[in-house]
Amino acid sequence: MSFRTVIITKESKLSLRMNHLVIKSDTLVQVPISEICCLIIENPNITMTGHLMNVLTENKIMTIICDKKHLPQTFLHSVYGHHRQSRLIEQQMNWQKSHKERLWQLIIQKKIMYQKQVLNHYFRQLDLTMFDRYAEETTSGDSTNREGHAAKVYFNIIFGNEITRETEHVKNAGLDYGYQILLAIFARTIVSKGYLTEIGIKHRNEFNLYNLASDLMEVMRPLVDYIVLKNVVNEFEKDEKRKIVDVLNCKVVINNKLYYLVHAIEIYVESVFKYLSTGNEKYIKFPSWKY
Known part of the structure; x- marks a missing residue:
């Protein structure tokens, strides 16, 4: 291995x-x-x-x-990642809208609760019950944009009034670096399973080659947030980058077992594809972790 x-x-x-x-x-x-x-x-x-x-x-x-x-x-990554790629792409093109919207709902609900988990670790004194409400109110396809509301509150707490997510700041540089590492893992995994990264379930940007990877990685962004908040304070140089890259050595729980991050992502992505092809939610296996 x-x-x-x-x-x-x-x-x-x-x-x-x-x-x-x-x-x-x-x-x-x-x-x-x-x-x-x-x-x-x-x-x-x-x-x-x-x-x-x-x-x-x-x-x-x-x-x-x-x-x-x-x-x-x-x-x-390779152009052809799987020996049945043509068949799998045809399936991808025909995934049912209801399945995709339900999956997005589940992803956002998990993401919001993982954001709450990060805040609970670093800001224990705060009342964070609004995140439970955001998750409960997330509908199929997140038509009411609970993700956006939760993200605004989440980053306002993390950054305070000093910066926003768009500001040039060492913490934002760290987040971008970590998110790109995650995106690379998901893109590689999706291609290896025989699917197209360009065709997403929610992200549909014609200029984004990694729409599907952007969709599936949402649930794991809070893990990067935690690592950046822990290690990036006043500068973002070689040492800080190494600590963010070390996310690859994290172990997370999936299907009641501990796996290194890359292998857990493979299990998660495969489970999502099984669900999208069948509509059976029992196949979906989300990763989880504790700080």
């Missing part, structure tokens, strides 16, 4: 040799491909062989390339 997160920070040449990732910079390092879960390329001044890129996608290794600001910019 893969377990390593490899981060490239120096100008390097990456290649493949004997089924090992070879990193050549000031030194020469080799890492078995079978051990790599995630490859993050922070320094854009790298060269990479085509053989390596193909092996990374064949082994479903999450590969993230950062921009000049060292923020995640590009994901590397």
Whole structure:
């Protein structure tokens, strides 16, 4: 089972040799491909062989390339992720609207309660019963936008009056970094299951290549929020990024068992696809965690 997160920070040449990732910079390092879960390329001044890129996608290794600001910019994944991809995409195009709206309702209800969980940890003195109400009032498809109301209250509590979610601030930089890590995991998982990331259940932005990943990751955003609030205070540099990337080593509960985050997401995504294809809610398995 893969377990390593490899981060490239120096100008390097990456290649493949004997089924090992070879990193050549000031030194020469080799890492078995079978051990790599995630490859993050922070320094854009790298060269990479085509053989390596193909092996990374064949082994479903999450590969993230950062921009000049060292923020995640590009994901590397295969064009065809599953041998029955055509059939699965046809199913995706025909998912029933009622199933999608019900799924979105469940996702938002979970997200709101996980937001409350974050606030309970950091702001114990507050009365947070409004989040129970937001979750209870969430309707099919969230037609009354309880998600938006909850998010406004949630981020106002987290940030106070000093900043908003759109402000340039170290905490927002940390959130964006963590969310992009999550998005990469979900995008890779969706492609590996044979579905299109572009076709979402709620997100329908024609300029977003990852609508479906954006949908399914909503439930796990509060986990990133918790990590950012814990580790990002006055600056967002190398150490803070490493602590956010360490979310990959978190263990969460799904189906009454503990799994590393990446493997829990695979179970969650697979369960959602079973529900969308059948309409049977017993298939849905949401991850959960405690702080």
